[in-house]
Every structure is written in structure tokens, then in C-alpha cells.
Amino acid sequence: MSFLKEMLPRAFRMSGRCMSSLLRCVDSRWSDVILHNELKTLDEMPGPSAAGFIWDLLFRRGLTRLHQLQVEGRRQYGPMWKAKFGPILTVHVAEPELIEQVLRQEGQHPMRSDLSSWKDYRQLRGHGYGLLTAEGEEWQNVRSVLAKHMLRPKSVESYDGTLNSVVDDLIEKLKLRKRENSDGRINDISAEFYRFGLEGISSVLFESRIGCLDPVIPVETERFIQSINSMFVMTLLTMAMPAWLHRLFPKPWDTFCQSWDYLFHFAKLQIDQRLKEESERMARGEKIEGRYLTYYLSQAGMSMKSVYSNVTELLLAGVDTISSTLSWSLYELSRHPEIQNELRAEVLSALNGRIIAKASDVTAMPLMKAVIKEILRLYPVIPGNARVIPDKDIKVGGYLIPRNTLITLCHYATSHDSKQFSEPEEFIPHRWLSRSEGSHPYASIPFGVGKRSCIGRRIAELEVYLALSRILVHFTVEPAEENDRVNPMTRTLLVPEREINLRFIER
Template sequence: MEPYDYYYYILLPIFFFLIRSLFHKPSGRKLPPGPRGFPILGSLPHLGPNVHESLFHMAKRHGPLITLRLGAISTVVASSPEVAREIIGKNDYAFSERTVPDAIAAQPNPEFTLGWVSGDHAWRNRRRICTTHLFSSHRLDALQHLRYEKVQQLLNHVNKYRNTGKAVDIGKVAFGMSLNLVSSTLFSADIVDPEFESAQEFKEVVSHIMEDGGKPNLSDYFPLLRWFDLQGIRRHIKSSYKRLHEILEEIIEKRLNDRAAGTSIIRNDDFLDVLLDQCQEEGSGFDRQNIKALIVELFVAGSDTTAITIEWAMAELLRKPSVLQKARQEILTVVGTERPVQESDIDTLPYLQAIIKETLRLHPAGPLMLPYRAKTDTEVLGYTIPRGIQVLVNAWAIARDSNYWIEPMEFRPERFTGSTVDYKGLNFELGWSLWWWPRSFRHLVGDFQKGLRRRS
């Protein structure tokens, strides 16, 4: 291809978007208000490195429900509990479709994930498998010893460093613990060594996926430019997905060899065994390749987010020694020093619960919910959100709404003491509440909570 041809294919879509932005007239439908924007780019120049913060400041000027044009993509953004309740509570079916970013589509078999597809028959089957074999009350009881074991490994590691006077990288060891908990749950093996030395590689791989997936990407704002991958995000994230799939392929290969040779007298009966059994069932829709997409999704969702929350909680406690001392005193009073804290103690430690809630409020692992797409024209608070438009819910902004929180930027666990706010996803003023997960995961969270209630 001649250089002039290359420039032609780049400039042609840009010219197309210029003409469209100059002459496109809005429809007669009443869209939410928003900034006027620039030709071609729309409101992209207004977005800083932290998109959720930029959208938060836009909502301050234009209201809790705004319309933006981000390049060629029209987007509606919700930034208040009332609007969020309308979109993902009252009209969740109308907004159940997904806008899949180019970085997510770059992974192998993205159609076999839970968070990025609509609720068709194949998705419901995957959800059923996850619900039965990961989130049921029976599995929760069976895995309680595993959770205790991984936390104890973390504490032993911290104590070892404390005795030698070395600093502890909280993010690294928390990520290693979370990763081992997920890997042990899925295929009965630790993927990080007891000293957490090998955690760094996996932390970097998963972090790359999270970071690349969250970066503003021209390919998402100008779909006709996806082929060029101008920022290199698709190429970069592909290598991270490839590495995770290589690790999983080794584990799957070993398990299949053990099963074929009959070396495993007693089956592990873990989630990998369940998935491999499904692969052998005709018409199940599972095979050796697509089960890796589901496992990778569970890895990313279950490890990095947990580590981020633990790291933020520790940072806030170190910033506020009085809060740390109050939490320590509560544990000493309720549990004492003769035994470690058990899961059954959590209900009797309200201040510790308040610290966790406040951390999740102030530092949500996912400040923007995964992008929705309207299936039909839908009326929300007097405005019409047209079919096919992208919809974002800014959980970070909702958790900082001064209409609901006193000094919303401050870390104050006391705001939750004596409060009826919980983790069940019913409190829309909480940006961290579990409703920020996509519709598919909210079903799984509901199944998880039902299992917990049956246990208590």
C-alpha cells in the first residue's frame, strides 16, 4: 500500500465525522441537557485522565442526567441515585444490552463472558453453572476453610516482615492472597507462592488488563478507526490476555492428563472439573477454549478489585490513626487475643463493617459502571433516551453526592454506625453498592446473598 493510500483511509472517516458533526441536526426527542461540544470531538476535550471525575464536574454544571457526544458516540450519563434507580432499577431490561469496548473485544471468546453479553440461553446456562458451583450455600460452607487459610497466609507473611523490620507492600500481598483464593476456588491450586514473590507478574498482567480496559480509547469514540488501533491499546491488552490464557492452558492440560491417566483417585470436584465435565456434554456450549474466557473474567473481577479495596482501606486507616485505634479496640473487646477473627464474628463488629462500607463508598474499584446500551426508546425523568445510545452510570459521583452525604470527600466510617445501609444493592445513594455490577453479575450477587442468608 502506498503512503498516500494509507493517509486516504485515515482521513476519509475523519472527514465523514466532520461533515456529520457540522450538519447533523438533533431529533425532535427531548434528550437530557449537556455541553455543546466541539466539531468531530464533541466533549472529548473536556475529559481528563480520570473520566469519572470529569463527568462528575460536568454533572455539577448540567444536572444529574446529561447527554454528551464523545466523538461519534452519543452518551447519556447518570450521576445521582434517583437517575440510577430509574435506569438500572425500574428500567433494567430496557438497558440490559452492552456497549463492548474495543479492549474487551480483543480478548479470545468475549462472547463467553458473563459481564459483556445479553441474557440469552447460553448466558443463562453459564449463570446456572456459576450459581450452583460457586455461590450456593453449600459451596460457601465448603470453602470457608479456604478463605481462612488464605487470610492466615497473608497474616503470617506480614508478621514475618514485621519481625525483620521490613516494609510490606500491601497492594502486592493483598493481590497475591486474592489471586490464591480465586485460583484455589476454581482449580484447587495456589497460583502465587507462599512468600508472594511471584505475585508481581500476575498483578502486572491483571493490572494491565484493568488499566487498558479503562483507558479512553479513540477506537471506542470513532468505531470506523478501530482497525487502525491508533493508541495501540488493542495490541497491548492482547499480550496480557495471551499470558493469562497460557497459564490457564497449562493448568487445563495438566488436569486433563491426570483425568485421562486416572492418577486422580479422588476428583477435586472444583470449578475446573465442573467446566471440563460440561465440555464433555453434547450441546452444552462449553469447550476447552471458551471456558478460559469465563475463568479469566472471574480472575480479573475477583482479584484486582479486592486488592484495590484492601489497599485503600489500609491507606485510610494509616491516615487516620484514631479510626484504626477504634477498630482495634472493637476487635479486642469482642474477639479478644486468644483466637483470630472468624467470619461468624463480622456481625458483632459494626465499626469494622462501617470501615469497609466507607472504603467502598469513597474508593469504588469500578468508579464507572460497565457501559449500557438502550434496547428501546425509554423515558427517564421526563427525557427520552433513544434506542442504541450508550448509557454510563457514574458510581463515583453518586457516592459523593452532597445531597446524601455530609462532607462526602472525607473518610468518616461513623456515618455508617447505626445505619441500615447494607451490601444487598438496595441503597442507590451508595456508589459502591453491588448494583454497580452489570445486570448479569447482579444476578450472581443475588444468588450469593441468598446463600449467605440461608447459612445464617
């Protein structure tokens, strides 16, 4: 009130135009005061007891069902609730309007949740931070370098030749695998697509192949794949365990560190080989095109410590996206043959007699894009993202969220919300071709939004488009068994809980 008593007499002595402007300012200041007083605190936010949450997390549902806990939490507590695990308090946000409110207040250097075990490992071994672990200006600098070559459409299109050579090998590998069974059955298709995804991102990063699709996979490459799997499995466990427990139960932490050791070792070998070849070419006076990311990173003024960390993390970033999206796409298309046939017809029409798609062909494949959007809605690779706003309190859904609070954005819950999508559990890609279904733009954001959105999105999407179009040209895909339902599970990322087995019939 003292603010009003001071300012209003001055306002009446001013001209009408100035007074009007000032009154708008007064109204804004007064509204903020009222709004702030009306905001609820975290103490008033609903949520399970600490013991109840730990019981649900570890025993009733388990860490592999974190995506389902989102849906149950929204149903039981509403669009916002809090949960405490040990010393960590998390605010869960499970409505697109509220997710938008969070993301619009995240500031110049958005922060994800603290991948504490990842950072602890890097500090232990003296490694640098990469794009997935860095924060603040360090993250911004790396992001700026990579965005030029991973987010600009024209830059990404230049990779279609490289990626198509990997697709060539994938098709041959699928033909070889289907001949192992008389009915064309390929078991555990996700494993094959995992190797394909890793080979693709490696070919982009290193301009060389690492043998993931060879008839006999090199021992080092197979160990690298196993290390990725082991690291992701151990990530949730090591983050849930306090540091002092590592001494009592050392195996999870030791396995986690050993997995990361080999990931860094493998990436360093590839980087050093790539840079040695570039140096030799420069010594011979040859022109260096510098189109590939390892070269760009090393020429961007980064220390080699930073280059090793960033490339190691980039190798991880796209592999699961590609493997998961392709696996679930063929799984759903095999169960919906009418959509598979329609998509195949679209691909053949766009190719106009060719069998190999280019990046420019995708613009003539709206159903292809819709299928991938629907797969990522049903099976978001990252079921929940997180934010920490370090420099200010924010207002979300009528609550005042103090700075440094961990906020979980429940993407799985919003993309499975019947208020946003009719028949949310059904595979209906045509919903994305129609404007009749008015879902909120933040209801399904599998790659994130804004500065912290997935930097490898365009390359991953292109690799999926090229692979899926070629698979449909060469094969009809059917379920290996009738009514063979596969559900997702959380393993840091969302993955199939068991093998996806399909029949590939050559056309």
C-alpha cells in the same frame, strides 16, 4: 382522541364494576400519551460540545480523571447530561433516583456497555466469551451456573478454610516485608494485596496455589500479574481509538493483545492441570467433591472454549476489588487510629481468644462491615458502570432515551454527593451503623444491583474480612509519613494514583 371516542360509549353500556376497570385502563393509556408527549428528547439534554468533551477527556483531565469528570458534569449540567466521543453518544446519569429508574427498566437480559476491545480480541483469536463479555442467553446460562457456588452464603462460607490458608501466607509475607526497614515500613502495600487477591481467587478456582506470596514469585505468575496490569491500562486506550488507528499506531493494540494472550495461556495451564488431576482421581475410583469452580464449569455442559474464557475472566474479576479495598481500608484506618482501635476491639471480642476468623464470625462484626461499606463508597472499585437497553426506549428523569443508547451510571458522583452523605469526602464508617443518615439505597452500589451485580462479591468480601481481621490482630498500622495524602485515579478501575506506604508494628 379517537381512542377515547371509541371506548367511552362502550364503557357507559357496561356494569359499574366493569366500567370502573375500563376507565382506569383508559386513564392509564391517556396518561401515557400525555407523558410521552411531554418527555424531552436527547436533543434537549445539556452537555459539552464534542470538541469540549474530547479536550476535557484527553487533555485537561485525562483518562485517569474520569471519576472527577462525573462530579464536574453533574455540577455543570445537572443530574443528566450527554457527551459524544467520536461516533459514541453517552448519556450520563448521576443521581440515585435516576440510576434506579434505569436499572428497573433493563429487562430480562441486562446489557453492560460493550467492552468492544475485549470482544475484538476474542474474535481475533477465536476465544469464547466469558461472564464479563457475554450477553443475552449465553450470559444468563453462565450466570445461573456460577450463582449456585458464588452467591449463596452457605456455599461461600465453605471457602473460609481455603482463604484462611492464603491469609496465613499473607501475614508471614507482611512480617518479612516489614523487617526490610527498621521502622516497619512497607512500601507499595497495594502490590502485596494484589498478589494476595490473585492467590485467593486462584485457590478457590483451582484448589491449588500459584505462588503469589512465595518469597520468590514464580516467573509465570509474575508475568501473569504484569499482563493483568498492562491489559487494564490498555483497555481504555484501545476502546477510545477507532479500529483504523490501530494500523497507524499499532503498539497499544499489540500490547493489549499480547497481555490477553498470556492471560488465556496461564489460565488454560491451570485449568488443564486441575482437570487432569480430577480425571486421575476418578480413574482411581475416588469420590470427586466438586466444590471448586473449575470443576463445576467443566461439568455444566459447557464447551472447554467457554470454560477457558469464563475462568480467565473470573481470575480478573476479584483481584482488583480485594487489592483496592484492603489498601484503602488500611490507608484510612492508619489515618484514623481511634477507628482502628475500635475495630480491633470488635474483632478480638468476636474471636473470643482465637486469632483466625471464620466466615460465621463476621456476623458479630458490624463495624467491620461498616468500614468496608465506607471504603467502597469513597473508593468504588468501578467508578462508573454502564447499561445499554437494546429492545425498548426508556423514560428517565423526564427524557425519552432511545433503545441502544449507552447510559453511564455515575457511581462515583452519587457516592460523593453531599445530598446523600454528610461530609462526603470524609471517612466516617459509623454512618452505616446509624439510621439517621437517610441516603438513597442506590447512592452507593459498588457491586451493582440485580442480575448484573458482581457475581464474585461474596467471595471478595469474605477474603477482605478474613485478611483485615487477621492484620488487625497482628499489627498496628500507621502512615509511613505524616500528611501523606494519596488520591485515586481511573485506570478502567479506580486505583491509588501512587504508592500507599504504611508502617506495620507487630503487636
